[in-house]
Amino acid sequence: MAxxxxxxxxxxxxxxxxxxxxxxxxxxxxxxxxxxxxxxxxVGVVAALSALVLIIRPxxxxxxxxxxxxxxxxxxxxxxxxxxxxxxxxxxxxxxxIAAGVLSYQISPRPVAAxxxxxxxxxxxxxxxxxxxxxxxxPLPKGLF
Amino acid sequence: xxxxxxxxLGFSVALSPYTLMLAxxxxxxxxxxxxxxxxxxxxxxxxxxxxxxxLGLDATEALVLMTSVYYGAMYGGRISSILLNIPGDEPAxxxxxxxxxxxxxxxxxxxxxxxxxASFVGALLATIGLxxxxxxxxxxxxxxxxAEYFALYLLAxxxxxxxxxxxxxxxxxxxxxxxxxxxxxxDNNSGLPRLTGGNLHMMDGIDFLVAIVGLFAxxxxxxxxxxxxxxxxIGVKLDKVRIPWKDIRETTxxxxxxSGVGFIAGILPGAGASLGxxxxxxxxxxxxxxxxxxxxxxxxxxxxxxxxxxxxxGGALVPMLTLGVPGSxxxxxxxxxxxxxxxxxxxxxxxxxxxxxxxxIASLLIANVVLLLMNVPMVKIFVKILMVPAWVLLPGVTxxxxxxxxxxxxxxxxxxxxxxxGGLGYVLRKLDIPTVPVxxxxxxxxxxxxxxxxxxxxxxxxxxxxFSSPISIGLWVAAIVGFIAPMFLRGxxxxxxxxxx
Numbered sequence: 070m071a072x073x074x075x076x077x078x079x080x081x082x083x084x085x086x087x088x089x090x091x092x093x094x095x096x097x098x099x100x101x102x103x104x105x106x107x108x109x110x111x112v113g114v115v116a117a118l119s120a121l122v123l124i125i126r127p128x129x130x131x132x133x134x135x136x137x138x139x140x141x142x143x144x145x146x147x148x149x150x151x152x153x154x155x156x157x158x159x160x161x162x163x164x165x166x167i168a169a170g171v172l173s174y175q176i177s178p179r180p181v182a183a184x185x186x187x188x189x190x191x192x193x194x195x196x197x198x199x200x201x202x203x204x205x206x207x208p209l210p211k212g213l214f
Numbered sequence: 215x216x217x218x219x220x221x222x223l224g225f226s227v228a229l230s231p232y233t234l235m236l237a238x239x240x241x242x243x244x245x246x247x248x249x250x251x252x253x254x255x256x257x258x259x260x261x262x263x264x265x266x267x268x269l270g271l272d273a274t275e276a277l278v279l280m281t282s283v284y285y286g287a288m289y290g291g292r293i294s295s296i297l298l299n300i301p302g303d304e305p306a307x308x309x310x311x312x313x314x315x316x317x318x319x320x321x322x323x324x325x326x327x328x329x330x331x332a333s334f335v336g337a338l339l340a341t342i343g344l345x346x347x348x349x350x351x352x353x354x355x356x357x358x359x360x361a362e363y364f365a366l367y368l369l370a371x372x373x374x375x376x377x378x379x380x381x382x383x384x385x386x387x388x389x390x391x392x393x394x395x396x397x398x399x400x401d402n403n404s405g406l407p408r409l410t411g412g413n414l415h416m417m418d419g420i421d422f423l424v425a426i427v428g429l430f431a432x433x434x435x436x437x438x439x440x441x442x443x444x445x446x447x448i449g450v451k452l453d454k455v456r457i458p459w460k461d462i463r464e465t466t467x468x469x470x471x472x473s474g475v476g477f478i479a480g481i482l483p484g485a486g487a488s489l490g491x492x493x494x495x496x497x498x499x500x501x502x503x504x505x506x507x508x509x510x511x512x513x514x515x516x517x518x519x520x521x522x523x524x525x526x527x528g529g530a531l532v533p534m535l536t537l538g539v540p541g542s543x544x545x546x547x548x549x550x551x552x553x554x555x556x557x558x559x560x561x562x563x564x565x566x567x568x569x570x571x572x573x574x575i576a577s578l579l580i581a582n583v584v585l586l587l588m589n590v591p592m593v594k595i596f597v598k599i600l601m602v603p604a605w606v607l608l609p610g611v612t613x614x615x616x617x618x619x620x621x622x623x624x625x626x627x628x629x630x631x632x633x634x635x636g637g638l639g640y641v642l643r644k645l646d647i648p649t650v651p652v653x654x655x656x657x658x659x660x661x662x663x664x665x666x667x668x669x670x671x672x673x674x675x676x677x678x679x680x681f682s683s684p685i686s687i688g689l690w691v692a693a694i695v696g697f698i699a700p701m702f703l704r705g706x707x708x709x710x711x712x713x714x715x
Contacts, residue, residue, distance in 0.1 A: 091408075102675030103671075105404055105408055108667075109394065116391070131645060146637060152616065153633065157624075172609040172612060177604070183605065190610050
């Protein structure tokens with residue numbers, strides 16, 4: 070019950086904010102009868118109505134993960150964000166090995182297997198992408214050697 | 215004889231050694247993708263699109279490769295359903311009902327071969343149906359103006375929301391999320407940016423590939439972290455694989471009927487393969503009656519959903535190619551592929567680029583034969599691939615997704631967006647909010663708005679123009695019925711739950 074209500078409330082606020090920002094859209098002097106504002110506003114209104122229905126008539130709660138699983142999920146998101154930022158400056162091999170290893174550890178907590186998975190995936194995928202498919206990946210940070 | 219000439223053109227495109235090789239690679243990859251638990255046709259095709267794009271294949275080659283992957287994944291889905299009792303994707307759920315009990319009874323090999331043959335029959339008949347029906351529908355589609363297209367897009371959202379979800383409000387909300395995202399970026403008519411929040415990265419809008427890969431592939435990783443990759447070990451033994459001629463003979467009428475049911479379900483916009491396999495199974499169950507012993511591992515219970523599922527996969531291509539409106543999650547992904555390749559689906563596709571359409575149809579026929587040949591004798595190899603543990607597979611999928619999206623734009627911003635969509639996909643699926651309408655919204659949002667605006671330009675702002683032709687009135691009625699009717703039918707058409715050990 071509560072999850073649907075919370076989600077509905079968040080969606081309602083987002084929809085209202087969306088409608089509000091749609092009213093700020095600049096219109097050009099060559100306007101068509103509908104203009105650039107109307108469709109986003111319709112979408113926002115439908116979304117807000119659906120969100121209201123969710124708040125009034127929520128479904129039963131799903132089984133949310135507990136305690137440690139949340140930490141695992143959080144770690145996974147942080148690692149992926151870190152990976153997104155480091156992929157360009159640090160090259161492919163090192164960030165991929167770390168990110169793949171950590172993800173593997175989050176799915177099945179065995180450190181050695183996870184580390185091997187990370188290194189293996191990193192090198193294997195690099196060979197596949199660089200030589201098999203010919204993508205221009207940079208293996209290591211520039212200026213290291 | 216027009217069709218045969220067209221088909222000859224198609225085969226002349228599809229039978230070159232290089233495209234043939236692509237078809238075989240695609241079928242092989244597709245079967246693996248379909249067989250692996252957690253990867254299905256939609257996320258499999260999604261993570262491969264950016265990579266295909268960077269390989270620099272031309273339109274026909276890329277289409278051949280990806281449709282082979284698509285058909286292959288539909289075939290492969292049955293392997294994990296039968297051996298692990300885990301459907302590789304949603305349409306394969308119905309196959310677990312009889313497939314897994316049959317495998318537990320020591321007939322895993324028979325079940326795999328039988329389902330392979332059923333898949334072949336379903337896909338073959340659907341491809342023939344596509345050849346006959348698509349050009350006819352393409353001629354009708356010429357009558358469609360902007361008002362009709364607007365109603366058609368609405369119909370797609372309504373039926374998809376109505377059929378694929380348990381809660382109408384949630385489906386509508388999902389569609390709005392997608393449509394709302396599609397509005398971000400530069401407005402087509404005025405050339406002015408809107409809803410970008412002043413962020414330069416948002417000026418181009420949000421790439422649908424980023425959203426698709428995030429919602430389908432990255433979200434899956436979060437689900438595996440939650441479940442710690444449990445339940446992916448093979449519980450049944452696979453002995454020598456023989457061809458069960460007797461079962462195949464006995465189930466032939468079932469396969470033919472189910473193919474018809476599945477094909478029609480596939481054509482309906484928004485319904486797709488899940489409905490196809492569901493209706494095929496339920497029809498056969500009703501015909502067989504209680505004496506048919508459906509659910510205990512009977513041959514018909516395997517043949518029906520597999521034929522229905524694959525026929526629906528072919529049927530779903532009809533509205534996608536002729537009208538540009540996808541009938542399922544996977545065809546939405548294929549539509550994304552077409553849009554990436556700068557091909558606009560629609561009636562003009564059949565006259566302007568016949569080599570693409572008929573090349574695609576010919577490659578579907580080829581892929582189908584390749585898949586049958588590959589799946590019967592080589593099924594043991596695919597079963598071996600199922601042994602890949604989740605803690606290797608899922609990190610691998612994530613890294614492939616990152617490289618694919620990164621190689622498209624080279625920007626870290628798209629990667630962050632993809633992670634964001636992954637998180638969104640996780641929450642949405644947890645709350646039982648369907649993600650396919652989100653994708654459909656992002657893909658079709660721009661077209662839908664353009665249709666509305668052009669209709670209003672034509673009528674000089676008169677809203678009744680939207681309901682002025684018989685076609686558009688029919689589409690509006692169908693849209694409203696498609697959205698409301700499932701609320702009342704839900705009690706009747708309750709989905710059977712998967713068997714538990």
